[in-house]
Amino acid sequence: MRRGRWERRHVAEALVKAMMYASVALVAGSLALILFTVVLRGLPALSWEMVSKPPEGGYYMGKGGGVLNAIIGSLLLASGGTLAALIFGLPIALYLETYLGDSPWGRYVRLSLDVLWGIPSIVYGAFGFTLMLAIGLRASLLAGIIVLALLELPIMVRAMDEVIRRMPVDLEQAALALGSTKLEVAMRIVTRQMMPGIITAILLAFGRGIGDAASVLFTSGYTDRITTSLLRPTASLPLAVFFQLASPFPEVQKRGYASALILTVIVLVISLGSRWISGRVSRYTVK
Amino acid sequence: MEEQQGTEPASFAGAEGRQDNRPSALARLRADRNARRSFSVVTLLPLFLIAVITIALIIRSWPVLGVKPLNETVFGPAWKPQDGLFGFWPFVAGTGWVTVVGMGLAIVPCVLVSLYLSEYARAATRAMAKPILDLLAAIPPVVYGVWGLLTVVPFVEDVLGPFAKRWLGAIPVFAVNQPTGFSILAGGIVLAVMVAPLIIAVLYEILDTVPEELRHASLAVGATRWQTIRGVVIPKVLPGMIAGIVLGASRALGETIAVLMVVGNVVQVPTSIFDAAYPLPALIANNYGDMMSIPLYDAALLGGALVLLVVILIFNILSTLVLQRLLGRQWT
Amino acid sequence: MNSGSQRSASDVPTLKARGSATETDPHIQVRNLNAFYGKVQALANVNLEIPKRQITVIMGPSGCGKSTLLKTFNRFLELTDGTKILGEVLVDGQDIYAKGIDETEVRKRVGLLAQRPSPLPMSIYDNVAYGMHVHRMKRSRQEYKDAVRHYLEIAGLWDEVRKRMHDPATSLSIGQQQRLCLARGLAVEPEIILGDEPTSSLDPISSLNIESRLLDLKRVYTTVIVTHTLRQAKRLADYVIYMYLGEVIEAGPAHEVFSHPKHERTKAYLEGLV
Numbered sequence: 001m002r003r004g005r006w007e008r009r010h011v012a013e014a015l016v017k018a019m020m021y022a023s024v025a026l027v028a029g030s031l032a033l034i035l036f037t038v039v040l041r042g043l044p045a046l047s048w049e050m051v052s053k054p055p056e057g058g059y060y061m062g063k064g065g066g067v068l069n070a071i072i073g074s075l076l077l078a079s080g081g082t083l084a085a086l087i088f089g090l091p092i093a094l095y096l097e098t099y100l101g102d103s104p105w106g107r108y109v110r111l112s113l114d115v116l117w118g119i120p121s122i123v124y125g126a127f128g129f130t131l132m133l134a135i136g137l138r139a140s141l142l143a144g145i146i147v148l149a150l151l152e153l154p155i156m157v158r159a160m161d162e163v164i165r166r167m168p169v170d171l172e173q174a175a176l177a178l179g180s181t182k183l184e185v186a187m188r189i190v191t192r193q194m195m196p197g198i199i200t201a202i203l204l205a206f207g208r209g210i211g212d213a214a215s216v217l218f219t220s221g222y223t224d225r226i227t228t229s230l231l232r233p234t235a236s237l238p239l240a241v242f243f244q245l246a247s248p249f250p251e252v253q254k255r256g257y258a259s260a261l262i263l264t265v266i267v268l269v270i271s272l273g274s275r276w277i278s279g280r281v282s283r284y285t286v287k
Numbered sequence: 288m289e290e291q292q293g294t295e296p297a298s299f300a301g302a303e304g305r306q307d308n309r310p311s312a313l314a315r316l317r318a319d320r321n322a323r324r325s326f327s328v329v330t331l332l333p334l335f336l337i338a339v340i341t342i343a344l345i346i347r348s349w350p351v352l353g354v355k356p357l358n359e360t361v362f363g364p365a366w367k368p369q370d371g372l373f374g375f376w377p378f379v380a381g382t383g384w385v386t387v388v389g390m391g392l393a394i395v396p397c398v399l400v401s402l403y404l405s406e407y408a409r410a411a412t413r414a415m416a417k418p419i420l421d422l423l424a425a426i427p428p429v430v431y432g433v434w435g436l437l438t439v440v441p442f443v444e445d446v447l448g449p450f451a452k453r454w455l456g457a458i459p460v461f462a463v464n465q466p467t468g469f470s471i472l473a474g475g476i477v478l479a480v481m482v483a484p485l486i487i488a489v490l491y492e493i494l495d496t497v498p499e500e501l502r503h504a505s506l507a508v509g510a511t512r513w514q515t516i517r518g519v520v521i522p523k524v525l526p527g528m529i530a531g532i533v534l535g536a537s538r539a540l541g542e543t544i545a546v547l548m549v550v551g552n553v554v555q556v557p558t559s560i561f562d563a564a565y566p567l568p569a570l571i572a573n574n575y576g577d578m579m580s581i582p583l584y585d586a587a588l589l590g591g592a593l594v595l596l597v598v599i600l601i602f603n604i605l606s607t608l609v610l611q612r613l614l615g616r617q618w619t
Numbered sequence: 620m621n622s623g624s625q626r627s628a629s630d631v632p633t634l635k636a637r638g639s640a641t642e643t644d645p646h647i648q649v650r651n652l653n654a655f656y657g658k659v660q661a662l663a664n665v666n667l668e669i670p671k672r673q674i675t676v677i678m679g680p681s682g683c684g685k686s687t688l689l690k691t692f693n694r695f696l697e698l699t700d701g702t703k704i705l706g707e708v709l710v711d712g713q714d715i716y717a718k719g720i721d722e723t724e725v726r727k728r729v730g731l732l733a734q735r736p737s738p739l740p741m742s743i744y745d746n747v748a749y750g751m752h753v754h755r756m757k758r759s760r761q762e763y764k765d766a767v768r769h770y771l772e773i774a775g776l777w778d779e780v781r782k783r784m785h786d787p788a789t790s791l792s793i794g795q796q797q798r799l800c801l802a803r804g805l806a807v808e809p810e811i812i813l814g815d816e817p818t819s820s821l822d823p824i825s826s827l828n829i830e831s832r833l834l835d836l837k838r839v840y841t842t843v844i845v846t847h848t849l850r851q852a853k854r855l856a857d858y859v860i861y862m863y864l865g866e867v868i869e870a871g872p873a874h875e876v877f878s879h880p881k882h883e884r885t886k887a888y889l890e891g892l893v
Binding site: 009010013016017019020021022023024026027028030033034037038041088091092095096105107108109110111112113114115116118119120121122123124126127129130131134150153154157207208210211212213214217218238241242245256257260263264267268270 | 329330332333336337339340343346347395396400407416419422423428431432434436437480483487512513538540542543544548571575578589595596602608611
């Protein structure tokens with residue numbers, strides 16, 4: 001009586017497990033397919049010229065040049081936005097944990113952060129546009145940085161809050177017992193202990209910012225030149241991909257795939273790099 | 288934790304007359320207080336931002352949304368900006384169709400994957416899953432769009448379309464009315480893959496809150512894992528799972544670029560998943576350039592953004608409230 | 620139907636002949652059992668026999684492997700990631716780790732009462748009925764209702780909950796919850812009851828209550844209890860197993876082991892804690 005494996009409940013479980021495996025394969029397979037497609041179609045058009053030169057005359061009709069303008073533009077946009085988000089975000093995250101903890105006010109702040117997190121980038125872009133009109137700012141690197149900062153802020157603070165909340169309480173209390181003020185605990189101990197997590201949060205936000213198109217669409221404009229000024233329009237990789245794909249010329253479309261590949265590589269490097277960095281920096285943390 | 292007023296520190300080597308350069312206790316406490324004040328102002332920022340964004344959009348879209356009746360705008364069928372007609376309905380319908388198809392495709396696999404990770408997988412498998420999900424979440428939307436263009440649209444056109452034409456032709460919602468694969472279905476497929484990492488992560492967190500003892504209690508009387516999932520685990524966290532799915536839907540509603548690249552962008556109220564559509568975010572993104580050239584166009588487009596924002600806010604706030612309560616606020 | 624709880628154990632209607640020929644055959648036989656958590660060995664060359672229809676107590680200092688051993692009897696050990704089990708555990712002569720054995724059937728026959736009561740998130744009634752529904756053991760609603768009442772009586776809980784059967788199980792006190800878990804476990808008609816320190820979360824009165832249930836039930840069920848309290852061991856045990864660092868040091872009838880322990884270690888343990 002122990003060997004009956006064909007009861008209804010066992011068959012049901014076997015079926016569900018099969019469906020589970022299929023679903024897992026679907027999800028993992030999608031990732032593989034996406035990466036594979038991007039590499040397969042992007043690699044042929046990728047060349048040194050692509051990453052080292054801005055578009056030359058006639059680029060959009062198939063002549064020479066590359067997307068250096070977009071690469072540099074994206075890096076500037078994302079760096080600026082991430083820095084701005086960090087300046088406001090780190091204090092918010094520290095304050096949340098240090099002073100607010102689980103108080104009702106803390107919950108409201110966290111709720112609003114979660115709500116901000118859920119706002120799509122197109123709305124941030126639209127808002128950025130209204131802001132630009134209101135203060136008379138034209139489509140520029142600066143406008144793009146401001147909007148990206150808004151977009152990245154909730155992502156960064158949430159990720160940091162996650163990490164800071166896991167701070168071992170004894171560590172904090174040991175410091176307080178030795179006479180530190182809460183501020184000192186926050187600045188010296190929390191930041192150091194949470195450094196790997198903080199770095200991961202920063203890189204996470206950066207990766208999101210560099211890949212976004214809908215927000216910079218409105219606000220940073222586009223140009224074929226390499227950005228030199230905060231107040232002039234700037235190119236970005238996502239938009240470069242988009243515009244190149246919209247071209248009727250197959251050579252340009254192919255370069256669009258290559259640009260997509262460049263963007264993907266950058267994001268992957270950041271994602272994997274953040275794991276590596278947080279691994280290195282955790283030398284001083286208490287486990 | 289109140290600031291000492293100057294008499295206390297005297298016993299700790301004096302407020303000013305110190306030999307070394309270390310700040311006195313009084314100065315440190317003052318720094319703490321100042322920081323607390325300035326930091327607390329900073330925490331007002333998130334709430335402030337939500338208010339400002341909403342108000343700004345309301346103000347700018349008032350000439351259209353505030354002035355004209357709703358049945359001419361949000362529910363209005365005619366979109367002819369040149370003639371001053373700003374009926375959003377085709378775009379609202381398009382958004383609805385794409386989101387429903389996307390979520391419909393995503394829900395079952397995501398639930399199954401999260402159940403697998405939570406109830407069946409070993410720690411090693413789970414550790415492998417995390418990077419995969421993180422990578423999927425990190426891929427920029429425009430790259431999803433490229434993948435959609437290169438893989439999904441041809442798939443819909445060459446495989447799914449003919450299949451539906453042959454076997455499902457009688458059902459209107461599967462009718463193939465156009466030759467290309469730029470369709471709601473393509474948009475839905477891309478959306479499903481995009482929101483999957485989020486939904487799986489949230490559902491997994493929810494499932495993780497069920498104590499292991501509860502599962503053991505069920506297994507101890509000889510239930511199978513699946514019986515335990517159905518009888519004990521899911522009933523315990525069903526509200527949270529629903530909230531997680533609603534959160535995924537709110538993300539799907541707002542996705543712009545990837546969907547825009549594969550959905551066809553034809554102004555029509557769709558009748559089949561193989562039809563092209565024009566979701567609201569795509570409308571805004573495609574036409575921002577003309578915003579200032581046609582009168583009231585900017586108000587209309589920003590009105591579209593406002594409608595989108597309001598719907599997403601509702602979904603988001605509801606699901607977040609439920610999730611915060613169930614997860615004690617911890618979720619990625 | 621009997622209203623008192625003392626008599627019900629003897630007229631459990633569903634017991635049938637259990638396959639084994641005599642009363643003196645061991646119910647569980649363990650042969651060369653080795654168990655590992657990853658690389659750490661938790662059980663080393665365990666060989667023993669558990670007698671039928673008696674209360675066997677496994678005792679020993681913390682970390683000696685008593686819970687681990689217990690969990691091999693109902694195939695719960697494998698639920699933990701990274702565990703490895705080598706050897707045989709025979710219940711009525713059948714190795715429960717043999718290929719093709721359905722572990723859910725094993726768990727039906729070998730029930731477990733855990734250390735902390737874990738009522739399922741449902742009503743009192745549904746808790747007790749849960750296992751019966753899982754195995755589809757009854758055919759009508761009335762049969763389920765009768766069985767639920769029966770097992771609540773055996774567990775000594777019926778009078779306290781008869782008027783609130785559909786209240787959530789979490790509304791019970793912790794002692795009542797543990798009795799509920801007992802009723803729930805008995806409802807699937809096991810032959811063997813395992814108890815993993817079943818009273819250590821409870822107050823003294825509830826503890827004694829559970830103990831008296833177990834003493835009643837030993838007429839019908841083979842019981843194996845892990846305890847870290849020597850006094851409880853002395854109150855309950857018919858048969859004693861003493862473990863130390865993953866090995867069985869001594870095993871035998873309670874009166875022998877307690878009064879004339881054969882091994883030095885056993886002696887030390889008995890003296891150290893009395």
